Amino acid sequence: MRRCLPFFGLPLFALMLSGLLLQSATAAPDVAAIKDKLELCAGCHGKEGISETPNTPSLAGQPDQFLQWQLIYFRSGARANELMGPISADLSNEDVRNLAGYFAALPPPPAATSDDNPALSEAGAKIAAQNRCTSCHTDTYAGTKAVARVARQREDYLLKALMDYKAGTRTGGGVAAMADVTYPLKEDELKALAHYLANYK
Missing domain, CATH: 1.10.760.10 (Cytochrome c-like domain)
Known part of the structure; x- marks a missing residue:
């Protein structure tokens, strides 16, 4: 990111x-x-x-x-x-x-009809901006080339992936960049980021 x-x-x-x-x-x-x-x-x-x-x-x-x-x-x-x-x-x-x-x-997952925790999404949006997530995942978080689409991905999967990067257990591409972002973040911050991306409009 x-x-x-x-x-x-x-x-x-x-x-x-x-x-x-x-x-x-x-x-x-x-x-x-x-x-x-x-x-x-x-x-x-x-x-x-x-x-x-x-x-x-x-x-x-x-x-x-x-x-x-x-x-x-x-x-x-x-x-x-x-x-x-x-x-x-x-x-x-x-x-x-x-x-x-x-x-x-295939068409990507549709946007959720409502956000059950808009305050958490707002906190996640700030974390995404602070860490310049759009610099890799694009302005709409749709991903590009070898970079994943994270917009409207399953929230539980996003959190799992973020936690794995933080713990150093995720392998493959983007490990260095993602570890750099996730390591300093607390679990509640990762939850906010996952919630924001999963509910991205």
Whole structure:
């Protein structure tokens, strides 16, 4: 958020093992080729990429390159997860491109009809401004390239991710920048930030 370093801390072997040149999709994803994989994804991330599963992110509307990188991290073991590790292990480079392109093209989660704690959102907005979150995540927190969309992401997942960065247990891209932001923040400040982003209009 303070420093936009999406690839800092990336183990080089992740890219070497992938053999994948990341690029924005230039053609529509081959949905038929990943039909079975999409059904598996929907079990946790939702049929339209909008998660209803606790501590599990929505993928709809995430930047294409960001999604490709996360799949590469999981596939190479650079980012450890007991569910995503086995699922991603057998993904081909074409699978990675198709899955990322599919979810990137879906409409992002809609804005909440109401904010149950506007005061907490106001506090979160101040924290976001103080830490220049928009410098990486864009002015609308929609993300770009290898930087995640955080606007209207699940609040519980946002808090978990922020806490993991603070604790140093999150691996993959952006670790240095996010650790720099989260380490000084108290848990109640992280909760306010997560609430603000989850309810962002």
